[in-house]
Amino acid sequence: MGIEVKNLIKSFGKNTVIDDLSFKVNNGEILAIVGFSGSGKSTVLKLISGLIQKDSGEIITTGDIAMVFQYSALIDSLNVYENISFALHERKDLRKKYTESEIKKIVREKLGLVGLTGIELKYPSELSGGMQKRVSFARAIVTEPQIILYDEPTAGLDPMSSTLIEDYIVRLKQETNAASIVVTHQMSTISRTADKVLMLYGGKCVFYGTPDELCRQETPYTKQFVSASLEGPMKMLKG
């Protein structure tokens, strides 16, 4: 078992963002959470990772949790090597576990996994958006997590970089057997990476199934989402 969420509720003031949500993600499985902007997708990740506290419900996780942030969230005062090795140097339970030469080897190995070499001394500002994202992947997997959360991993990237990132998500699943959640609204990311898809609207699950079932557009929700139509049961917030 990887992640199990039961009857999760989260409100901000009077606005209920997550409303009685339940789902399960097994080890070696990728769940894509989709939905229009403001539907509560990123909130689910923040609740699972412990960045915000739930109002009620249950979140059961097994093992370390890692998260890849939408805008990479690399620490800009640290170089690539220091960013990737950050947890190994700073986390209390890992601080004395590895020698510096072992840490160097781990960093090189993780960078290799995301197809990068020789950039250890570069700072985040010297890297492209795609490279920053890949470095943040390497940072996330440095502690061998059993759960990996991706917050819109392909947002803002060109199609080729998106494909590369999608391949890494699948590769990391195979290498680590981690339970993964990918928050996205890009169809390519859903079809290339996900085993299951959960669609959120108004904090509730309105569809749960495989990417193929999503593409078949058998419900009004899936039809509207896949066709990107403004007509349907899901109303966009007026600006």
Added chain:
Amino acid sequence: MDTFTFKGTVTYSVYRQLLKHFVSLVSTIGDTVTYGAEVIKHLLKCSVDRKVLIEQCARFGVSSLPITLSIVGMSTVIVAMQVAGEMVKQGAGNFVGLLVTMLVVREEAIIMSGFAIISMIGSSLASEVATMRVTEQIDAITVLKVNPIEYLFVPRVLSGILMMPLVLIVASLFGIIGGGVAAHLASGLSYKAYFDSVWNGLYMKDMNVALLKAVVFGFTIALVSCTCGYNATGGAKGVGEATTKAVVWSFVAIVIWDLVFSIIFFF
């Protein structure tokens, strides 16, 4: 006839703004005390990242020195120039050094250094931490199971505690020497007469209280600045607001501390 509603009037919006500032003040005080207690806990355990500490000490002490020396030096020169001529005329030239020294050691050097450090270091600490907050870097640190208070606050606050007394000593010396030069140029007072009376104005109690104040001011400036940055919300606007808040509340805090010290030691 239209019914009068208080809501929507200028008075209503003024009260609303005042209430908002009051709530913000109370919440900043609460957070500062909470984070301060956690920082002290980590300091007592000697749990500090040495590399970050050295970087922060260099920033707090070395980077701030030119502006601190300029402000303390110039304000002392202004005072010395204005009082020296008059005191020499009145036959009290032998007390110029004493007056300048007491002024510098007791109040001027520490307050002016505090203001300089808040403007230069406090604002930069707040904007740095606030940027890390709004760009999710602090969230990333938290998810990696590293305590952000320990990683961000402790080395910055400790550098404030360690460097502020050193900055104060250098600034005080600079101010006293600058005062002597100004007094000599303004009134022809001899350097010997000035520096002889400097010794008469140097009291051990004043120096100890000034160093204690420096430790407390350094702690307060770094803690308030980090707290304001840490609680930033939103984007660029949030960073700007956090920086303003850090500067304002640090100014207020050190003036209150100064008053407390004056009551305790000189009342």
